[in-house]
Amino acid sequence: MKSKEFTLIIEKLVKEKNLSYMDAVIHYCEENDIDLQYINKLISKPLKLKIEIEAQKLNFLPKTGSLPV
Secondary structure, eight states: OOHHHHHHHHHHHHHHHOOOHHHHHHHHHHHTTOOGGGOGGGOOHHHHHHHHHHHHHTTSSOOOSOOOO
């Protein structure tokens, strides 16, 4: 499978099942018996960015790009 195909599958899961991007990746891996450690090469840059934004909103990652107040 190529990165583009994987991204399309994840985008479809997000829309059809109303999942977050992180949950869609986990769901896909569980359904297809894929170990999460092997999936990193399939995650495209746009998909990675969407997952990163979700993680920041959930405070899993520090927020970046804001001016200190």
